[in-house]
Amino acid sequence: MRTFLQTILLACLMGLPSLFAQDYFLAKRGPFNPDIPSPEAFLGYEIGDMHTRHDRMVAYLQTLANLSPRATLVQYGQTHGKRPLVILIISSEDNMNQLMDHRKAHLQLCDPDAEMPDISQLPVFINLVYNVHGNEPSGGEASLLTAYTLVASEHEEVKRYRDQSIIFVDPAINPDGRDRHTHWANMFQGNPLVSDPQDAEHSRLAARNPP
Numbered sequence: 001m002r003t004f005l006q007t008i009l010l011a012c013l014m015g016l017p018s019l020f021a022q023d024y025f026l027a028k029r030g031p032f033n034p035d036i037p038s039p040e041a042f043l044g045y046e047i048g049d050m051h052t053r054h055d056r057m058v059a060y061l062q063t064l065a066n067l068s069p070r071a072t073l074v075q076y077g078q079t080h081g082k083r084p085l086v087i088l089i090i091s092s093e094d095n096m097n098q099l100m101d102h103r104k105a106h107l108q109l110c111d112p113d114a115e116m117p118d119i120s121q122l123p124v125f126i127n128l129v130y131n132v133h134g135n136e137p138s139g140g141e142a143s144l145l146t147a148y149t150l151v152a153s154e155h156e157e158v159k160r161y162r163d164q165s166i167i168f169v170d171p172a173i174n175p176d177g178r179d180r181h182t183h184w185a186n187m188f189q190g191n192p193l194v195s196d197p198q199d200a201e202h203s204r205l206a207a208r209n210p211p
Contacts, residue, residue, distance in 0.1 A: 025145050029155045036067050036152040039144040047141050051182040054083055054175040060144055061088045061171065064151045069093050070162060071151050083175040090150045090169060092162040095123050102166060124165040134177020137185070143171040 032038070040046045042060050058073075065073040070090055077085035095102065105117040106125060128146065130139035147169045149158060161167065172178050 026149065029149050029153045029158055031154050032148075032152045033068075033154065036064065036148070038148055038152075047145055051137050051185045052141060052144070053182055054140075054172055054179050057140060057144060057171050058084060058086055061086060061147060061169070064088065064147055068151050069096060071147075072096065079174075079176045081176040081179075083179070085173065085175070086171070088147050088169040088171075089166065090147065090162065091123065091166040092159075095162070095166055099166070123163075125168070126165050127168045127170070129170045129173060131172035131178055132174055134174055134179075134181040137178060137181060140172045140178060143169055147171075 026032070026038075039060060042063060043052060043056060061071075062073050065071045065088065070093060072089050073086055074089060075084045075086050079085060089096075089099070091099075102123060102125075105119070105122055108114040108117045109119070128143070130143040131137060132139070150161065150167055150169070153159075
């Protein structure tokens, strides 16, 4: 009996980090629209369990845009590797319906010769840019959690963000570098996980020059 209880306790303790990893970001920002999948539900693994390819990040953001009138996905360019550069635009439904009018008003603010628009009800434009360097991948993963929260959360604080701002989420401005690193890290990921910075998962230099 003691061995059985010890086994159950060990299993629970092993599950705690994953539980906390999932809940610490989302728990205080619910409830969430059940019709919109979380990143974990869409990807099939929790954020942080492995590195997410850029095409799957884009597919998830496109899913948010397809399922919610609060979001739309815009492609603004293409990388040398022919990967799309995208931005997810998020706001309240009212703001999204007036997006071009809000854009025009903001441009007027930058033009000293233009008539000053009424800014009393003008939403703030917020630009969130993630994942610049390919081997610094956590930003791209965080962008998926951020996008999900801003689109699906019904929390009053998140509602105020949507009502009072138009938010741009750019998940990765260097998708080519990200995918290069993502393939490497997933290929060499240890099981159980290895924290040694000299492990091949964390250091391509160490892998090329083994001791």
